Amino acid sequence: MAKLDPVALTQALIARPSVTPADAGAMDVVENHLQALGFACIRLRFGEIENLYARRGTSGPNLCFAGHTDVVPGGTRSLWRYDPFGAEIHDGTVIGRGAVDMKGAIAAWMAAVSRFEDVPGTLSFLITGDEEGIATDGTIKVVEWLKSQNEVIDHCIVGEPSSSQQLGDMIKVGRRGSINATFTVAGKQGHVAYPQRALNPLPVLVDLMTALKARELDAGFESFPPSNLEITTIDTGNTATNVIPQDAKGRVNIRFNPAHTGVELQAWMEGLAADFAEKTGTTIRCDCAISGEAFLTEAGPFVDLVADVIKAQFGVETDRSTTGGTSDARFIRNLCPVLEFGLVGQTMHQINECVAVDDLNALTDAYSALIEAYFSKFGSSS
Template sequence: WSVDPFGAVIRDDRLYGRGAVDMKAAIACFVAALARHGGGKGSVSLLITGDEEGPSIDGTRKVLDWLTARGERLDSCLVGEPTGVAAVGDTMKIGRRGSLNVKLSVFGTQGHSAYPHLADNPIPRLLAVLGQLTAAPLDEGSEHFDASSLAITTIDVGNKASNVIPAEVRAGFNIRFNDRHSSQSLREHITRVASLLAGRHELSFEVSGECFLTPPGPLSAAVAEAAHAVTGLECRPSTSGGTSDARFIRHHCPVVEFGLLSAQAHKVDEHVPLADLETLTRIYQGVLGQGVLERAP
């Protein structure tokens, strides 16, 4: 870093710091918009959590459980994730693809590479599974979603010797899936392929979130109208990118994500132009002015 990452340094009309884009600055814009907006017919609450980037065990999930236990009903939710592509106001997220992490271990018998007939090399069987899973696209996309994707993220035998056939090989891969699939249907597909090709093996699955969509409605219309009024841009609905806490909120109310430009997120010298903060604040203020966060959609 060229500045203190925790110093909120302003240089050349830009605010530098960790989370400047993702997404501490959006919190400041929320607060400023509420202060300018004043009162309304309903209640508006801010939920600020430090658990979104981690295992997401506490934070939003616990607050939602607490609200449910109290009989509280949410009408709408706006999440300040960075969504802009070329300019603040050009994109909102109305859903997200699901995310499934898979770990596959395939077992064989260790031996000397000069005597492969005395060993059982698990690597070809693992490659056969991965080859089958990646041989064809999972789908071609759907009305609101890009095509699902499978990315192999690791292959490891834990073997530094070039003349030893390993007894085990492990692979990890991540699937980002659209509304043509569920985590369960993908689990069944992967389990079926592994059972046919892997031989002795172990599979484990971790679901980061299911695919979801907030159909176009009052909330997305309010965001689009406010963004256009402030920037003159047509705010495009999108479902690309990774997961966020919106995946938990969607069970409780319509949810839209809208914030700053996403290109700087998680980067060294993460920064945001001060002008973008004012733009985002005015857009949030415009959404509040329409009352969509204060009434049932």
């Protein structure tokens, strides 16, 4: 079985401009290499999105690697030193969109797997093309499909760029939940010189936003910072200086720890909007979208094993963190314990995103050691 080169594979993946929801052949690159490594590959297309579940082995335990081939747009081309999809190597660095988020990690795990003829259990891949988008036809749908097939995954590593300053200094053992809410206050348009003939929705909206922001949601939760509400926009679309607007919209986002659920926070915001509407004689609509619930993978043998491998490989005590935004781990946690361990994320989503060749090789070595340690500890023959 041929050993894969993580650098060449990273370049091959970057060269496919798979900006969500486009696939641009990126999933074919993954599938073709996995088939050559003896994996049974199942392509799962939902809507516009290409997804892949691949498996090699028939017995437990099943160690899964999850990742995404889609990337955010390259941005202003003139600001890039090189073609964002050229995957060029300069000064020991692979430059291109998706280098660290997260085509490099996919390549590193595939290269690590190629070093093993067999393991006492099963290796699998869950790869989606819908992580950077609205995430409705990606991992969440694949997880539903896996459940319908009674497919058992025992543990999962997500290759998000979890490292902060150097490889292995941080893993993600949980994530905060996220909910967006849009408030629309309906008023009555009129001339600013005759306010008695109008109903200005803006003061109502401003007071509502102030009340939302004033609440201390909590003081924190074990392993999590305090939940946080941010006002992200207040808008009327009013271009005139002498018109009271017809309506006004405001939007907030809450990143919340396990002290709350999305449904609970939605009920609170809807109730507050209803109270303000009654007090002010206006109509207020509250539209909420919960994009993920907070979760934590508890300390235990799996998390400890990953931390021990990182210490042996990199000489660092990894920070078991819950910081950052959301990831597809929020869907996978419904299947099994899950954590995130990948490249240094300093340049993710930025112009001139890049990864050091040395880091790709070092992460491959770490992933290889992790696979060996995992099946030594949890394997069916252990």
